[in-house]
Amino acid sequence: MTRYLLRRVGQSVVVLFGVSVAVFSIIHLVPGDPVRLALGTRFDQRTYDALVARAGLDDPVLVQYVNWLGNALTGDLGVSFRSGRPVTELILERLPATLSLAFGAIVVALLIAVPLGLVSALRPRSAVDYVATFVSQAGISIPDFWLAIVAILVFSLTLGWLPSSGYVGLTEDPVEWARHLVLPAVVVGTVSGAVLTRFVRSSALEALGEDYTRTARAKGLPRRVVIGRHVLRNALVPVVTVTGIQLAYLLSGVVIVEVVFAWQGLGQLALQAVETRDYPLLQGAVLLFAVFFLVVNLVVDLLYAVVDPRISR
């Protein structure tokens, strides 16, 4: 198990190194002068010189990369062209909002997908199954921003139960944090949950048809034990992976939903970086998304080894 863990961490480091090269290249692949492009009409020579010097763009490329990587490793991702503030600071500001939304949404998704997928697998081609299939099909095809607008209209504007927008820090006010989180998390989680439901259903159906499930029934175990201990545990093994992919995707920001809910997350930050050609900020965001992805994958693999003893050695 430890060796498996070390090997996986080692692999992640190698991948991360590759990603860093790609991210670093962003600024050099842009045709023309990135700083001039970023400044646009606000160009003046003094700002320009300061930014170029600060970004070290006059040095040879290899030196620039080594410096950049060294700084990145110590948490210094450079200075935003646009705001002049450290990129790391800008990202850290947004991180709690994104983490709250991503994890909140995944919890909602699992709360929807596991029971719904299991119930429809237990009664395939029944009314429950058709309703579940319809709901998850709808969840996949309905655009999330539409769902977001409807949710705001109903629960915020009409019923007045929940705030319609904004993020409140968990440490500032836990109750308000939760109240603000509910709507966006439910909207995003419903979409993810719709995808996951299909996976839970098909893997539960598969587990139900396996020989070991027949063995469990032949032992005379109560139905809930057969389902909970034998079917569900096996069915969740592949679901772990899909959940991880969903989580990694959510961590890199759900831009449109963030915009609708005025949710100051990383998605909006990355979007701004693209719009304003703020390359250091974009580099920082992309690098962070890559790290998220690798970490989530690592955790998924470890979880996988926990739920499926055949993996670990």
Add this chain to the structure above:
Amino acid sequence: MAAEPVLAVDDLRVTIATRRGPARVVNGVSWAVAPGETLAVVGESGSGKSVSVLSLLGLVPRPPATVTGRATFQGQDLVALPEEALRKVRGPGIAMVFQDPMTSLNPVLTVGRQLTEGMEVHLGLDRRAATERAAELLDLVGIPSPRERLASYPHHLSGGMRQRVMIAVALSCEPAVLIADEATTALDVTIQAQIVELIAELQRELGMAVVWITHDLGVVAGIADRVAVMYAGRIVEEGAVDDLYADPRHPYTRGLLASLPVLGDRARGGEGRHPADLAVIPGLPPDPVHLPPGCPFHPRCPVRADERCATEEPPLRPVPGARGPAPHRVATFYDLPPEDRR
């Protein structure tokens, strides 16, 4: 054999609704086993052996299956029993060992857990007592260092060891009847012989009734008391093992026996044999959705000595000279002359 049967199946019929129409998979099967007795149910692949026993325990989903007939076990009719009562029969009443030990154990649970869970449910043991007994059971079925093995997962074990675990699971609640459905088919020949021997030994020790299901007459020659030969969901011949092997009366039984090169030493492990070897009888068993009229075997039958073979189902009747309460019986309209065996 004169003892009161512990499980008596009477006119069992199973029809399974399929997209192509109803599949008549089991068509009036009757047999009985007494404590300490071994009944072998033999027949080609697809003859309805598995479905007939699975349906007794409610392990064939209804629907699409419908089951009729009676199966008397300890004074209850299993066919009519509600699911919850039937669940309590599975395990302590009737236990099963399945064909494929590679897939029949749960890959994500330890061997210990898979042994203890049944005992916790049926015997009311707590986890510690159940674990204690689980180790004893592994020892009983001949697994070395049983205590360490409790923490193993199925993928740590070889096929033969897994089948021993399956047997331990089946025995854990001291069943009155053990049904072994092709329990050795997936194993190497030497392991096959060990498993056959193991079950026979445990049976002598525990006095349970055993139903051995196999398509290989050779496997059961040494251990069965009685043999029932199944074809297309019917019993076409049955009798004491010696009578049936010495004087097979049904052309199908003769075909099956002819596919065994040397009788007798097979049980202790000779050549490996697979369903394909039964190609000695040309043709295939009928499709249960389109059973032929008359004797289900007649399209493949080399004899067809009676014109009714194609139109009427031959009933199972005692062979001339058969005696006793459970005589040698055969489902033919004619009597074949004694076989000329080299």
